[in-house]
Amino acid sequence: MRRAVSVLAVLALAGAAVFWWVTRPVVAGASVLDGITPDLAQGELVFHAGGCASCHSADKADGEAKLVLSGGRAFASPFGTFYAPNISSDPEHGIGGWSALDLYNAMKHGVSPGGRHYFPAFPYTSYVRATAEDIMSLHAYMQTLPADATANRAHDVGFPFNIRRSLGGWKVLFGSEGWVVEADLTEEEARGRYLAEALGHCGECHTPRNVLGGPDYGRWLAGAPNPTGSGRIPNITPAKFDWSKADIVEYFTSGFTPEFDTVGGHMVDVVENLSKLPREDRAAIAAYLKKVPGVE
Amino acid sequence: MRFKQGVILGAAAAIFAGGIAIAGGHGGNPAVKARKAHMQLYAHNLGILGGMAKGEVEFNAETAELAAGNLATLASMNQMTYWPPGTSTAELGEETRALPVGWESASMDDVIGKAGALAEAAVAMQAAAGSLEGVQANIGAVGGACGACHKVYRQPDS
Known part of the structure; x- marks a missing residue:
């Protein structure tokens, strides 16, 4: 009996260790951006192609106001409601303090500079296919956009989806850097x-x-x-x-x-x-x- | 005898079909029908310009200018009587896609501004419609002006 309990305990620990290892936030090191020079015009193109403003500008913003990435728009889903964060150049409330590598890891790995998994309402399952050059240029361009001091609103997501760590497993299941359409293309x-x-x-x-x-x-x-x-x-x-x-x-x-x-x-x-x-x-x-x- | 029967049947069918057409033509809210007809006229003239812009139809400056002129005329028309209160989705359901927010007093300046923006874009198109490049360069602004109003005041297509 005691033996069975200790075997179970060992198995549980091993399981927890595997979970911990599989779900750990994985990020890239600084060398991925070595030798890349950002290009502001290219960054602007990436910004529009990536549709950043559509989600991160304020609700109902139009025209020039769409370049103020104060966040706040609500996105309903079967898992809860997500609120787009402030990604303006404000160093405190936005992402003005981020390095290009921080943006790279957010977009390609869905991991925050503090090492937390992002919810996939942020489409990193797509952005993972973006090139390092484009992300570097995007980072430079976004630094030129206005700062805004709007505070972030916490997502309204219930248990168990609010366990960020489990998103590591989600990424293993559904994340893929490869192309979906693999045919020979012009x-x-x-x-x-x-x-x-x-x-x-x-x-x-x-x-x-x-x-x-x-x-x-x-x-x-x-x-x-x-x-x-x-x-x-x-x-x-x-x-x-x-x-x-x-x-x-x-x-x-x-x-x-x-x-x-x-x-x-x-x-x-x-x-x-x-x-x-x-x-x-x-x-x-x-x-x-x-x-x-x-x-x- | 068979011929006579056929004639009578045919006549009956024609009367029946005509009745349906008349009912269809007379039913519904006249203001809604007027604004839909107005939109249809936009679409027809845009189709001429758009076909050329896409390269589906060979460019013809005279036709393009005619269509752009119509567009500018349509955009300058006073539509006040097309939009009486009580003709939004709230009152008429599926007969219209015009959302009630368009009638709120807070929307008035915006509605008028957006109508003005379309008129401006249509005038710019008219000025440029003498060349294919001009049509191509201006059709985006016209579409943007149409869409700006639809985005806020029209029920999304489901």
């Missing part, structure tokens, strides 16, 4: 893949999730329930989405659908961002969408 399609799968994080809304909130890579971009609770985010794979490449580019440029209605819902913000990219980049995303495997 240079343009590959650029589109980078913009769509990494910076643009299209899959975060357009790909359905499993019960644990992990993306279902087998149904990549095949549409999903709208997290706001009303309607669905559409299937944009070639099986269900037949707009021409020119139609898609026009939609990304002016927001006009092929019927000349305007873009709606959260896509309004996406189009606002995409319209700031060079036309070739919008064409590249359209070319990529034509290469995504069709899912009914």
Whole structure:
């Protein structure tokens, strides 16, 4: 009996040790940014392609006010409500004190400078595919944006999802640095893949999730329930989405659908961002969408 | 005999179908129908410009300027009577997508400002519609102006 108890205790300890090891926040060292020089213009492009302002500007901010990344917008999910943090250049309330490496580890590993896991409402499962050069440039650009002293609001997430450590396991299950679409691609399609799968994080809304909130890579971009609770985010794979490449580019440029209605819902913000990219980049995303495997 | 039956049946069907068309044409709130028709006219003229911008239709300066001129005229029209109180989604349900917030007094300046922004964008398009580059450079601003109003005051498509 005593022996059984001690065996169980040893097993429990071993299990806890494995959990602790598997779920530990893993970050990169400074050498990943060695020899990279930031480029402000490139950083601005990455900022728009990444859609940072769509989530991190204040609720209902418009125009120039979208560059004030004070946070505060609420994002409902089956796991609770997340509030976008302040990522303005304010050193105390924002991320003005962050190094480029801090931003790199946040975006690619979902780990804060203090060593905590971020919730994947922050789309690091997509940003993980971003290049070190782009993150370095983004960091430099974001430092030029206004500071704002709005305090962060704590997420409203219930037990057990509020155990940050368990997100380490979530990352092991669902994080992947590889490309989702692995077909042979032209240079343009590959650029589109980078913009769509990494910076643009299209899959975060357009790909359905499993019960644990992990993306279902087998149904990549095949549409999903709208997290706001009303309607669905559409299937944009070639099986269900037949707009021409020119139609898609026009939609990304002016927001006009092929019927000349305007873009709606959260896509309004996406189009606002995409319209700031060079036309070739919008064409590249359209070319990529034509290469995504069709899912009914 | 069979011919006569056929004629009568055909006539009956035509009357029935016509009745449906008349009912369809006369039903619904007239203000909602007017504003939808106005939007349809925007879409038609934008389709001409957009088809050229996309490269689907060969550019023709005369046609482009005509469409852009229509757009500017449409955007300058006084639409007050299209939007009487009591014609939002709150009162009319699925007949409209116009949200009640558009009628709140706090929204008035914004609504007028956004309508003005569309008129400006349409005038800029008209001035530039003589060249394909001009159309391409200006259609984004027109779309942005349309979308800015839809984003706040129109129920999202589900």
